[in-house]
Amino acid sequence: MENIEKRNIEILESLIEAGNEDDLHDLLEAMKADEIVHAFSHLNKEQRALLLDLISSENGAKLLELVPQSQAVQTIEEIDNETAASILNELYSDDQVDIIAELDEEDANAILDEMIPAEAENVRKLIGYDSDCAGGLMVTEYLAFEADMTVGQITAELQQKADVYEDYHVQYIYVLEEGRFLGVLQMRDVVLSRGNTKLRSIVNTKAFTVRDSDGLDDLIEFFHKYDFFGVPVVDEQEQLLGLVLRRDVQEAESGRSNYEMLETQGIVGGEELRTMPVLLRSKRRLSWLSVNILLNIIAASVIALYQDTLEQVIALAVFLPVISDMSGCSGNQAVAVSLRELSLGVVKPYELARVLWQEIKVGLINGVVLGILIGIAAFLYQGNGYLGLVVGGALAINTIVAVSIGGTIPLFLKKLNTDPALASGPILTTVTDMLGFFLALTFAGMAMGYLV
């Protein structure tokens, strides 16, 4: 596996250097999608640009559809405008817009100027939409006919323009009444009708539509409820604008949850690929780390306030990092469950009290168990049961607080319209670090006579 992949990359590189178009075409045809994605990410800027120059714009478009979007954007930036435009011409409208929206304005306009005018105009119209609403997710490659046309007429039209429609999503035919959306036909309705039947007489006018301004949540909700392949998008005047595919909604949904996953681990500002410049990667990670180190130092300052206690019971210094870390772990479990429940819709931001109670119950059990475990460790370390009680008691109480905060803070942040995936972790650990240190050192102060 490893050797085949490495050889593929080497062959790809040498064909690019040699400018061997035919063999390149054959190689790409023979490689699996996943091998192409992998090999492409190993090429440097110049090689990528050369490759896209060498292959047809159609194959270039297929390639850019395969690779992660940030890489597609990067690549479009690196090649000349003419090649970029001819590749973009081949993409579906939603992919065109996704890529062009990421370019700086100058590049975007230069490329749009080189594109087929109708395609460019379409992109300029669509680019105003937020990428997570129906207008931003829709494709404009759909079939629509006026209601007065007959089955025979549209069959003829379909046959005549078969090459254009080949790539269209032709599960549905939309029927219009003077440009306004009237209803939908399925291919099988056409199959089962005579040639002279007017579309008006067979159209299903009870078809659902969504508004161009509808958000991703509405669309997820829609496709959750209805088992459709796609849904037509209309504007305020019921003019048909495009078609949102289930596939694209699912992709947007999974993109959002990946983004969320990366955020909980401190990757902010979008997906990081290691092919991105080191300074950009470093800067993005630091933006989160530097907030975190500040919060950490604030939390640790609690320890500084109890330096006297600590000096007398130095053994506590061994357990403070454990208390801090374990409380973070317990709390983050609760954060993960809340983020998941929020995204499944089984819990709502206003249900703080309910979640709090559900977490307190788990926190009680887990706090006691973890408290006993660390208490035993502390006892064994110094042979002093009171040290065990101090450390175990602090962790037990802190665990209950940690899961309570962990479970509720995502709901609270969501209520405030803040991003719960990003902020929950840092807030949680700051609070539980401070409280954990405070509890352990205060308990130690109270039990001082038995500890030294």
Add this chain to the structure above:
Amino acid sequence: MENIEKRNIEILESLIEAGNEDDLHDLLEAMKADEIVHAFSHLNKEQRALLLDLISSENGAKLLELVPQSQAVQTIEEIDNETAASILNELYSDDQVDIIAELDEEDANAILDEMIPAEAENVRKLIGYDSDCAGGLMVTEYLAFEADMTVGQITAELQQKADVYEDYHVQYIYVLEEGRFLGVLQMRDVVLSRGNTKLRSIVNTKAFTVRDSDGLDDLIEFFHKYDFFGVPVVDEQEQLLGLVLRRDVQEAESGRSNYEMLETQGIVGGEELRTMPVLLRSKRRLSWLSVNILLNIIAASVIALYQDTLEQVIALAVFLPVISDMSGCSGNQAVAVSLRELSLGVVKPYELARVLWQEIKVGLINGVVLGILIGIAAFLYQGNGYLGLVVGGALAINTIVAVSIGGTIPLFLKKLNTDPALASGPILTTVTDMLGFFLALTFAGMAMGYLV
């Protein structure tokens, strides 16, 4: 919003208590999918069972398709076998199998015995497949005809059984040659052909198929490469077994990445919903926490080895938890990027050296920046520049190590066929805690003369 939702739940509950079937039906019809999911998760066992008894099995099936799968399973367990069977009869074969596979054997058999024999037999056939392979993901509701039939014959058949086929995924018609898969027809091929045309003469025999044993990665790869709605599944003898829909592959993929996300945060053994029993939730979380506390105690024992040093420079105790926490944060960022790159396929498990080098570069920059920040804090705290150097130097070096380990360990674990999402975090933090404590305390020992 809040009030409407609360009222919906109350109305739902009172209609269930009253056993008012008609109003229940109207209410469910009027509620949005997302409201139904939310309200359903607020019902208790008895209410859920009553609800499913009251509504039609068709509506019951729709309901169970909406809610998270673990909840659907739980609900099926709670209702009587007859109702369960009649609801399961209405589900697509893949959903039937997903639910029945989660039941214990006795329940499963009891329900299967109550199901329509053909449906039950189908489930028994499918249940042997792993849920993440083509056989486990396919539906068996598809259209297939022998190649010798004519367009007219199948059109008549479609018209006649319109009610059965209504729910089928009829974008494609599969053509068989004595039961063996021959090729595929699209509805439009049928539209454009005369009634007396034999399927054999218009069938596309270059159609792709997948094998029932093909795994999820193969299917993701397939739908990545080809823009199809679904793909036929065949066995070794090229017998047609079913149809895998793009939608179901996307759902399985996003399920896997959610599972991974939960694992990185310490939720193991499957999705946790707060409606699950407290003891189960507690036990699952503890299974991960108790491993972690052990690792934490092992790491902290490094501090115990240097107790003398710490006694002399008690100020270090303030910074040890910061070093531990920050190294964990930096390392987890690298873990997240690696997990993401692995799942995108832009990096392969054997490319350890490449990733290591890419992480060392980021680690150098971020290590220096974070080291300076904590160094300044340490200097300000005690007015001692050497303390700043000791603490800052330890964090700087430890950050480089943390991102190097964080970036490479998921690849390493993947190479060993271990689950990288689950184990990367704990291994990372144990190593970096130990090293961080070791560095800080060793540096302090070396600079002891300047610190006290």
